[in-house]
Amino acid sequence: MAKEITSRQADYSQWYNDLVLKSGLADYSDVRGCMIIKPYGYAIWEKMKQYLDSKFKETGHQNAAFPLLIPKSFFSKEAEHVEGFAKECAVVTHYRLKAGSKPNELIVDPSAKLEEELIIRPTSETIIWSTYKKWIQSYRDLPLLINQWANVVRWEMRTKLFLRTSEFFWQEGHTAHATRKEAETEARLMLQIYADFMEKIMAVPVIKGVKTANERFAGAVDTFTVESMMQDGKALQMGTSHFLGQNFAKAFDVQYLDKQGKLNYVWATSWGVSTRLMGALVMAHSDDEGLVIPPALAPIQVVIVPIYRNTDQLSEISNAAEKIMADLKKLEISVKFDNDDSKKPGWKFAEYELKGIPVRIAIGPRDLANGTMEVARRDTREKSIINMDGFANEIKSLLDSIQQNLLQKASIFRNEHLTTTDSFDEFKEIIENKGGFISAHWDGTSETELKIKELTKATIRCIPLDNKLEEGACIFTGKNSKQRVLFARSY
């Protein structure tokens, strides 16, 4: 065995690390808290980007690029925003190095101190709103719908591959609108685009909701979220969409003239998903054998492994494989033929399972003689022999059913890990042993939420958008409550 993976049961956290490293998604870098996304991981991220980018454009957004460096003073303009991010900002103070006194020593040139320090963006609201002030004068300039794909830096004390790194990649949408209603609609629309993407493409079921004041984005009026459940019973916030009200418009004095010639502050949203989605993808579907990548995101959907004794057999199999590849490509299925002679079939089987390739086709002399191929699906690890005639449509529908099965499996798991309770003792017991979401009444105060967090490490993940109103008593204080909210321990 060349690559051992810790089992989920033995150590879930170690399993995750092993998987990310050994499947070739990513690696640690020489910079503390920063990761290297390797080609295989980046290929999956590119597929995520491709889908989301097309949806952003379909809904009228345009991409642009804003600076990595932001003047420090910009941050102090919005009070809550600065408070939220001040603790984790990387700061550029100088612009030049020079030779030190020792050989090969470089020191920061003290004479090159910046008049105003620059912050490496932890998010771009401030630089974008200082720009929007110049772009927006009239109602004719609205709505302004901009997105950027970028990297940001948040100086994290504790990091984990993909889920929390000091530098990460994401997209951030920033929009400006004439009315409150239009901005709220935008925030909800983008949340829905995220939710669709996560369920249809990532095969991860999500709960859409709104954050409580404690969990809200610094500077937002409302933060909408999509929350998912990982295999260890911890929740993961997969994306957020913020209704910013007029907070940034007022902080940066962005006003427009309406049809009546009256000046108004604009209404804003921002929304983002990050490479954290990669972590969610790994933790939602994968098993002790390796990754399980849904076909819609798999850079390679089908791999063909030849089984042969000599070069004559290999060339016969190669001919068959060429035809198979051509047929699959006609159906827009991505396929790789692995004719690497230095690796044996068994090695390849294990390797492609580790990488989570959805479907594996093996062809050997027996198959050539019988006109068949062996097809193995990664999600269930089932193997079957199918006929070469008309196989392509079978593979196509197999990929579809793998995609569906992954969503279904994850949905069943999520539903099984969503418990309703009215007893705080039971609440604690569930959080401690079973994990998952807990649906419970809450009196609506931050004090209660923080107290519950202190006692159980569980936080309110969201108030579901489709929540039905229901009279009840707060699980902790017994005070009146009009609806249940979702608690969980989270990443």
Added chain:
RNA sequence: CGGGGUGUAGCGCAGCCCGGUUAGCGCACCUGCUUUGGGAGCAGGGGGUCGUGAGUUCGAAUCUCACCACCCCGACCA
């Protein structure tokens, strides 16, 4: 920022307690032959500032001190 751990070949580790030939092992790599339906076998081969810096000593991977880096676990966050 606290607690723990690790640093020896590309990767994973042993050696260290109790200092002493040329620093080992597995995987990977190179060459050759045999193999190939679930991580092949044999033979030969290449590859090392033992994290860094001081110190103790005739002699340090090994003992002492300092420093650095990374990982894991907690508090804070997407």
